Amino acid sequence: MQTQTYNQAILDVAEAGIQALQESAEKQKAKRTPAQESHFLCAWLVESFRVKRFSKLVADDLSAWIRMARSQGAGAMLPQLFERIAKQYRAVEKPELTQQQAIGQLLTELESDDWFVISDSAFSDDSGTKLKLAGNGQSSLVVCELQLESHFEDDKLVKSLPIYVRGDENHFAEKALAKGLLVSQGNKKTSLIKHHKTYLIAPNNQLKQLCLLIK
Incomplete structure (x- = not known):
């Protein structure tokens, strides 16, 4: 029996939520307001969570979205959130490039966008001091030269690759997605470079948490 991945689980939630909203809308004569759509999806999430409809892998996501919908109402923008998730996770299901090719092209393209890209230096966190x-x-954008070599076997990524970025993360995520790559959400605490955030690219795009969503 094949174990479901996080990617499959989060996509299941997003697409099921979109479908539930569409089916409910078809039964309504009047167009729903954003607040009404948010209320519907919040109730749908609560029920889905109660009956354990989806994998435990996404339980924290569901809980966070329920809290967000209850506190923000229409401002939670759940329909748009589900659309963004579905679009991005579907986009990387059958990538045209290997991850090594995709990362190489991503670095080249960002450099052509006038980003300062460093990929020919080696560094580590042994000193505990940020560079x-x-x-x-x-x-x-900075990526360790040694990791660019050691985290691949042939052209296959076998270990999550940290990339340190200072700049428009939405632009970074858009460029990555165009190459068939998902990137993690940024983490400033784990960064080895001052004023940069750490973003991860995982083998086969199998991040353990929700990726950085394009706005």
């Missing part, structure tokens, strides 16, 4: 990148304020 400082001298720059003129332009967007920058």
